[in-house]
Structure formats: C-alpha cells, structure tokens
Amino acid sequence: MLTLFTKSPLPPKGNSVLLERFGYECARGNNRKELHTTVTAKEFNTLKGKPGFKIGIQKDRVNLITANNEIVGYWNKETLRSSFERKLPKLLYVKAETKGTGSDEEFWFNEAWLLSGFDFDNLICLLKEGTILVDIRIGQYPDGSPHDHGTGFRVFPDKLDLCFSHRERIM
Numbered sequence: 001m002l003t004l005f006t007k008s009p010l011p012p013k014g015n016s017v018l019l020e021r022f023g024y025e026c027a028r029g030n031n032r033k034e035l036h037t038t039v040t041a042k043e044f045n046t047l048k049g050k051p052g053f054k055i056g057i058q059k060d061r062v063n064l065i066t067a068n069n070e071i072v073g074y075w076n077k078e079t080l081r082s083s084f085e086r087k088l089p090k091l092l093y094v095k096a097e098t099k100g101t102g103s104d105e106e107f108w109f110n111e112a113w114l115l116s117g118f119d120f121d122n123l124i125c126l127l128k129e130g131t132i133l134v135d136i137r138i139g140q141y142p143d144g145s146p147h148d149h150g151t152g153f154r155v156f157p158d159k160l161d162l163c164f165s166h167r168e169r170i171m
Contacts, residue, residue, distance in 0.1 A: 001133070002157055005087040006150035007080070009064060009073030015146045018064075018073060019138050022047050032140040039064065039134040041127045055127055055134060062127065080153075081118045084163075090116040093161055094171075109171070117165035131159045 008015055023033035024047070037045050041055035044067055053072060056065040062080065064073040095111040126132040137149035161167055 001154040002160060003135075003150075003152045003154050004132070004163060005083040006152045007075060007083040008148050008151050009075060010079070011073075014073045015138050015148050015151075018136065019140065019146045021072070022052055023138070023140070024048060026140070032142070032144075034140060035136055035138045037136050039136060040130050042130045057124055057128065062124070077120050080123065081120060083153075084118045084123075088115075088163075090114065091160075091164070111169070112171035113161055114168045114170050115161055115164035115166065119163075119165035122162065122165065126155070126159070126162060131156060131162065 009018070019033055019035050022037075023035040026032045026034045035047075037047060037052065039045055039053060039055055041057060044051035044054045046052060051067040053064045053066050056063040056071070060077040062075045063071045065071055091114075093113045093115050094109055096107040096109045098105055098107050100106050123132065127134075132153055132155050135152040135154055137151065139147040139149055141147050155163055
C-alpha cells in the first residue's frame, strides 16, 4: 500500500486517549504501550480480542467510532484537504510492464498520468469501499507520553489515480 499522507486524529491529545483505551503492551517487553492497527469503514477492527473501532462518515468529517457508537477521534474536511494537497499537490503516475528479475529486469513504461486536485467526496467513496485504509501507529516514550508514528491514509497502488479529481493521460 502507498501512504497518501499522515495526519493525527483530532481532538488534540486524541492519540493519548486512543493509546490509553486501546493500546496493548509493546511486543519488546519494555512495559510500554503501543497501538498499531488498520481501520476501515467496512467493519470494526479487533483489539484485545474485542471490537475496537472503525471509520464512520459524516457530511464533512471522517470519524473513528467504537462499537458503542462513541467518537474517539476525527478528521474534518479541511484538515484532510490540506494534508493531502501539502503532500501530493501534483503527481506524475507512470505505469509499466516488466519482464525478467533482478539485474535482468526490464521495464516498458506504457502509460503516464498527471494527477492533481483533492476530491473529498471521492475520498469518502474510497474509504467506504475499503480502497483507502487508515493505519494508526502510536508508540510510547519512556516517560509514558504517546509517540505518534504517523496515522497514515493509505491506498492500494492500482487505485492511486482515483484519489485525484484531475487526471490527464500524457502517454
């Protein structure tokens, strides 16, 4: 998967709440918590053997909601737009066929697209259908404060072009 952009959920200190409520002991056995999970709009993820949370969609917001319908984090439309456009204002997306492997691998670049523009409605559709997923990656510093490794909005590579409102084939 490709990371479109990273953005911590709101409200401020939201990661602290997520880590406290849903975090689990770090696999390194250092008495710290972590929370590494993938979230979709299709179903609740599983944390500690129980339903955790999933993506819920409102008109101008994307929420993290629990099985009890509690909002534990969110991103508003403007936050998502600015995060996307800061990271990917324009993108040249080139597709290729390959043959061979290793040092004998050859590429035939057969398609190129110039992509630009954020489309919130399309982002919502892609979240709903499970094409865009949200990876929450929170660790903990020795003092107990959360370490945000970047909450990533990620897409399958073959669907990347669907994330943009303007698509111009140039090859």
